[in-house]
């Protein structure tokens with residue numbers, strides 16, 4: 829996705845596409861590692877001399893509010909961020925602490941007792957041991 833397309837996307841979501849905002853979105857798009865604010869800040873800072881951590885925080889807040897990004901609370905030590913896509917869940921490995929994306933289909937839970945509630949956020953979190961760590965354990 830080119831910077832121009834990202835700017836258009838931000839506009840469609842009522843976000844003024846300032847240069848740092850476009851760069852932060854681009855970073856999330858190209859780095860599907862569920863980065864923390866610090867990771868985003870440290871990577872972009874050398875190219876964005878005027879960038880502050882507050883700008884990164886505020887921009888991510890704005891993306892989350894406008895359905896462009898997900899705030900992940902799967903890692904109790906760090907808030908992580910991710911691009912929002914449909915049918916995309918997260919698996920956190922308790923050994924290497926990596927958060928993996930996975931796609932799923934036929935995820936259809938009936939929330940019987942929440943009939944009269946309005947659900948605003950729905951995320952699928954799984955935890956366990958990833959395939960790489962499982963291999964290591966067998967050695």
Ligand SMILES: [Zn+2]
Nearest residue numbers: 921924958961
């Ligand atoms: Zn692992």
Ligand SMILES: [Zn+2]
Nearest residue numbers: 910918928929
């Ligand atoms: Zn993800």
